[in-house]
Amino acid sequence: xxxxxxxxxxxxxxxxxxxxxxxxxxxxxxxxxxxxxxxxxxxxxxxxxxxxxxxxxxxxxxxxxxxxxxxxxxxxxxxxxxxxxxxxxxxxxxxxxxxxxxxxxxxxxxxxxxxxxxxxxxxxxxxxxxxxxxxxxxxxxxxxxxxxxxxxxxxxxxxxxxxxxxxxxxxxxxxxxxxxxxxxxxxxxxxxxxxxxxxxxxxxxxxxxxxxxxxxxxxxxxxxxxxxxxxxxxxxxxxxxxxxxxxxxxxxxxxxxxxxxxxxxxxxxxxxxxxxxxxxxxxxxxxxxxxxxxxxxxxxxxxxxxxxxxxxxxxxxxxxxxxxxxxxxxxxxxxxxxxxxxxxxxxxxxxxxxxxxxxxxxxxxxxxxxxxxxxxxxxxxxxxxxxxxxxxxxxxxxxxxxxxxxxxxxxxxxxxxxxxxxxxxxxxxxxxxxxxxxxxxxxxxxxxxxxxxxxxxxxxxxxxxxxxxxxxxxxxxxxxxxxxxxxxxxxxxxxxxxxxxxxxxxxxxxxxxxxxxxxxxxxxxxxxxxxxxxxxxxxxxxxxxxxxxxxxxxx
Amino acid sequence: xxxxxxxxxxxxxxxxxxxxxxxxxxxxxxxxxxxxxxxxxxxxxxxxxxxxxxxxxxxxxxxxxxxxxxxxxxxxxxxxxxxxxxxxxxxxxxxxxxxxxxxxxxxxxxxxxxxxxxxxxxxxxxxxxxxxxxxxxxxxxxxxxxxxxxxxxxxxxxxxxxxxxxxxxxxxx
Numbered sequence: 001x002x003x004x005x006x007x008x009x010x011x012x013x014x015x016x017x018x019x020x021x022x023x024x025x026x027x028x029x030x031x032x033x034x035x036x037x038x039x040x041x042x043x044x045x046x047x048x049x050x051x052x053x054x055x056x057x058x059x060x061x062x063x064x065x066x067x068x069x070x071x072x073x074x075x076x077x078x079x080x081x082x083x084x085x086x087x088x089x090x091x092x093x094x095x096x097x098x099x100x101x102x103x104x105x106x107x108x109x110x111x112x113x114x115x116x117x118x119x120x121x122x123x124x125x126x127x128x129x130x131x132x133x134x135x136x137x138x139x140x141x142x143x144x145x146x147x148x149x150x151x152x153x154x155x156x157x158x159x160x161x162x163x164x165x166x167x168x169x170x171x172x173x174x175x176x177x178x179x180x181x182x183x184x185x186x187x188x189x190x191x192x193x194x195x196x197x198x199x200x201x202x203x204x205x206x207x208x209x210x211x212x213x214x215x216x217x218x219x220x221x222x223x224x225x226x227x228x229x230x231x232x233x234x235x236x237x238x239x240x241x242x243x244x245x246x247x248x249x250x251x252x253x254x255x256x257x258x259x260x261x262x263x264x265x266x267x268x269x270x271x272x273x274x275x276x277x278x279x280x281x282x283x284x285x286x287x288x289x290x291x292x293x294x295x296x297x298x299x300x301x302x303x304x305x306x307x308x309x310x311x312x313x314x315x316x317x318x319x320x321x322x323x324x325x326x327x328x329x330x331x332x333x334x335x336x337x338x339x340x341x342x343x344x345x346x347x348x349x350x351x352x353x354x355x356x357x358x359x360x361x362x363x364x365x366x367x368x369x370x371x372x373x374x375x376x377x378x379x380x381x382x383x384x385x386x387x388x389x390x391x392x393x394x395x396x397x398x399x400x401x402x403x404x405x406x407x408x409x410x411x412x413x414x415x416x417x418x419x420x421x422x423x424x425x426x427x428x429x430x431x432x433x434x435x436x437x438x439x440x441x442x443x444x445x446x447x448x449x450x451x452x453x454x455x456x457x458x459x460x461x462x463x464x465x466x467x468x469x470x471x472x473x474x475x476x477x478x479x480x481x482x483x484x485x486x487x488x489x490x491x492x493x494x495x496x497x498x499x500x501x502x503x504x505x506x507x508x509x510x511x512x513x514x515x516x517x518x519x520x521x522x523x524x525x526x527x528x529x530x531x532x533x534x535x536x537x538x539x540x541x542x543x544x545x546x547x548x549x550x551x552x553x554x555x
Numbered sequence: 556x557x558x559x560x561x562x563x564x565x566x567x568x569x570x571x572x573x574x575x576x577x578x579x580x581x582x583x584x585x586x587x588x589x590x591x592x593x594x595x596x597x598x599x600x601x602x603x604x605x606x607x608x609x610x611x612x613x614x615x616x617x618x619x620x621x622x623x624x625x626x627x628x629x630x631x632x633x634x635x636x637x638x639x640x641x642x643x644x645x646x647x648x649x650x651x652x653x654x655x656x657x658x659x660x661x662x663x664x665x666x667x668x669x670x671x672x673x674x675x676x677x678x679x680x681x682x683x684x685x686x687x688x689x690x691x692x693x694x695x696x697x698x699x700x701x702x703x704x705x706x707x708x709x710x711x712x713x714x715x716x717x718x719x720x721x722x723x724x725x726x727x728x
Contacts, residue, residue, distance in 0.1 A: 120569065121569075121572065124569075124576050125577075125580050128621075128623070129623040132568070149623060181623060182565065182626050183564070183622070183625050183627075184623050305621070306617050306620070307614065307618050307620070307621055309617075310610065310614070311614060
């Protein structure tokens with residue numbers, strides 16, 4: 001052992017490679033210089049974004065698409081604070097991410113030094129854990145722990161803050177020792193007694209509904225979920241992050257539930273006598289008014305995070321464990337069921353209250369999303385920004401595969417989609433990637449178009465351009481007496497803008513132009529931005545008014 | 556209802572900030588928090604008194620458990636335990652009043668730890684009831700300054716609320 005002299009930065013990169021990292025998204029700066037100097041000789045691929053926020057979202061998108069942890073890197077101070085939104089976004093959606101920041105040298109810490117920010121302090125409530133590295137000899141262990149924490153249990157972002165002199169200090173490298181995490185354990189299997197209790201409740205149920213969230217996708221339990229639903233003949237509704245965890249075109253699929261869910265999903269939840277919540281957290285956008293959410297139902301809640309159980313609703317049968325393993329345990333003890341009356345009732349709702357929009361010959365956002373679905377045969381990786389276009393995507397693109405829908409759910413970050421699409425394309429180079437965007441959101445990280453051009457990442461950006469901040473405007477229309485305060489946008493020429501960045505730009509104003517434009521975009525080896533000039537008045541329907549019961553929807 | 560939580564944590568920098576920050580951002584109220592090293596220098600023990608119904612306290616404990624530096628949490632409220640708090644009270648004491656104050660100090664088995672020209676500083680340990688009582692008795696003389704450590708607590712008898720070198724255990728379901 002020993003003998004090898006390495007700098008802190010070299011140890012960092014060596015440790016990252018030991019964790020299987022081959023790609024980093026980042027942006028250099030003063031206090032990160034030793035790390036960037038070491039990267040110069042490294043095999044790790046570095047994707048230079050145009051803003052640190054872009055790097056964080058790209059790492060996020062990469063992680064969600066591949067299931068491997070995403071890594072982003074920034075300098076101290078403003079570099080680090082620019083990561084904050086991206087870290088918060090990953091935290092809310094349980095995305096495995098390791099964020100590395102430069103920091104001022106140890107002797108300068110706490111003195112308001114140039115480009116100093118207390119980033120471990122700032123990110124305390126939005127990281128699973130964080131480290132300020134005070135001794136380069138601890139780095140190997142810290143990196144090992146950081147990846148373990150980010151990827152196990154309920155995944156989340158972990159931050160490593162690297163003072164410049166820690167990065168540049170040369171020490172005798174030794175293989176890192178054991179992880180020291182006496183306070184950390186991640187439960188895996190569910191409690192057998194509770195699994196059996198759940199099985200009894202399921203057997204006794206006449207009207208079960210499965211409510212499946214992002215946990216199904218994260219734990220890779222889509223096959224088990226499908227088996228469970230088919231065994232019980234139980235309908236499945238998905239949360240926004242759960243889309244793709246159950247095939248959207250399956251007869252048992254109810255699509256999304258909640259504020260902009262389908263009526264039949266919400267009605268089913270209202271009338272069910274048993275709600276099986278799997279890897280979901282009873283978010284307020286899902287439940288609406290809590291007192292009227294699944295009022296007649298016994299609730300089984302399966303989740304890896306014990307703190308989610310009983311947080312928002314009272315649970316009858318709590319099962320803490322990895323979703324995939326708990327579902328396997330359940331499948332072993334369950335009997336098939338045929339609940340024909342319940343099935344017929346749901347089929348009747350589906351027939352009576354389908355998702356619909358008025359197809360009046362104008363260019364409709366919903367029809368564009370259907371067209372993207374048709375042309376990509378439902379096989380594209382789709383990211384979105386946040387707003388109306390995001391809800392329409394969830395409603396009208398029937399996601400059939402896990403990790404195919406990548407969207408900012410918990411934090412609702414406008415500007416997420418384009419950098420996330422870049423991360424997705426880096427992780428899945430041979431797949432078709434679409435960022436479905438709004439004209440407001442796209443401008444929050446549009447500079448990343450340059451990143452896509454530089455690295456020849458052929459992402460497709462479909463802007464559903466209605467010239468307004470549509471979702472905010474929709475709320476103003478419905479709840480603020482049509483007082484459209486600050487929601488009109490005067491936009492740049494997106495086609496010229498795309499061309500200025502070296503991408504391809506296409507404008508579409510008529511329904512007949514949609515399919516040819518999409519085909520051209522998919523064929524192109526360049527990033528393509530399509531400006532779909534859509535009907536301004538279109539709203540996302542149906543809708544549960546804020547604080548209302550999910551059984552009472554507008555539209 | 557008030558709950559007494561015994562929390563063992565890794566003695567890492569920032570651990571107190573993590574715990575305190577969690578309480579403030581989740582809107583939980585801390586009545587008192589006392590922290591210090593245990594017999595294992597790498598482990599500290601916090602005694603946290605938190606106000607809330609069982610649901611709230613359960614959520615507090617679960618959220619605390621998610622902090623990587625937290626090793627173990629025990630809600631010892633419903634167990635037999637001893638708790639103590641140390642308080643120092645600087646009370647206005649004219650020569651004419653000193654005898655009476657010293658008598659009170661004796662009754663409460665407190666101690667005088669400093670004598671000034673016009674003040675006495677009294678140290679008292681005990682449970683909440685005793686401390687409230689002595690504070691009330693001294694108030695008529697004029698309390699100049701009062702500082703309390705916050706409550707520390709330990710289970711009675713052979714049961715341990717925390718093994719300071721053990722793996723994380725699930726005490727709070």
